Amino acid sequence: MNFVAMDFETANHEKHSAVSIALAVVRDNQIVDQFYSLIKPETSFSHYNTKIHGIHQVDVAQAPQFPDIWPTIAPLFTADKLVVAHNAPFDNGVLKGTLDYYGLPEPHYMLLDTVQTSRKLFPNFQNHKLNTVAENLGIALEHHHNALDDAVAAANILIYESQQFGDSALKSFVKNK
Template sequence: MNFVAIDFETANGKRDSACSLALTVVQNNQIVDELYSLIKPESDFFWRNIQIHGIKPEMVADSPKFNELWPHIQQFFGPDQIVVAHNARFDNSVLKKTLEHYQLPEPHYLSLDTLATSHAFYKGLPNYRLNTVCDALNINLEHHHNALDDCEACANILLEQIDHFGTPALKPYVQSV
C-alpha cells in the first residue's frame, strides 16, 4: 500500500496556526522518506500548546511560513493519494484552514484515520490516543507530540493494521476530502 502519513502541531487553538509539520511517505508498505519542518505561524503561541509540544516562538523565528513550505509538499495531496493521520479530522482541518489563510487552493485527496481504524480493530483499549495505541501494538513512539515521531507512529499503526487485517478491511475507512 502507498500512502503518506501527516501530523501537525499548532501554536494555539486556531487551526491555521500550524507551527510544525511532518510527513512520512510509505511505498509498497515500506517507509521510504520523511519530512519535518518547523513553521512560522502568523499567530501567537498559547502557553498550553507550548507545554504540549515544546515548540516556542523563538524556535520558529527563522522557519518558513506555510505558504513557503506548501510548494514542496503539495505533491503529496493529489486526488488518488491516501493521506493518513491519527485523528485525521484535526490534521485535515489544520491543512484546510492554513491553506484558506494563505488563499491557496485546497487539494482533493483521500483520507484515512488511524484513530477510527484503531477503534474498530482494537476493542477494549482504555482510550485510543496515539501513545495508547502505540503501547498496545508495541510501536515505538519516542516523543509524543513531536510531529515527526507522531507521524512515523501513525504510519506504523497503519502498516500493522495492513499486516494483520489486510487492505480490504481498511477500504471502508478511506474518505474523500
C-alpha cells in the same frame, strides 16, 4: 499499501496556527521518506499548546511560513493519494485552515483516520490515543507530540493494521476530501 502519514503541531486553537508539520511516505508498507519542518505562523502562541509540544515562538522565528513549504509537499496531496493521520479531523483541519488562511487552493485527496481504524480493530484498548495505540501494538513513539515521531507512529499503526487485517478491511475508512 501506499500512503503518506501527516501530523501537525499548532501554536494555539486556530486552524491556521501550524508550528510544525511532518510527513512519513509509505510505499509497499515501508516508510521510504520523511519530511519535517518548523513553521512560522502569523498568530500568537498559547502556553497550553507550547506545554504540549515544547515549541516556543523563538524556535520558529527563522522558520519558513507555510506558503514556502507547500510547493514541496503539495504533490503528496492529490486525488489518487491516500493521506493518513491519527485524529485526522484535527490534522486535516489544520491543513485546510492554513491553506485557506494563505489563499492557497485546497487539494482533493483520500483521507484515513487511524483513530477510527484503531477503535474498530482494537476495541479493547483502554483508549485510542496515539501513544496508547502505539504502545499496545509495540510501535516505537519516542517523543509524543513531536510531529515527525507522531507521523511515523501513525504510519506504523496503519502498516500494522494492513499486515494484520488486510487492505480490504481498511478501505471502508477512506474518505474523499
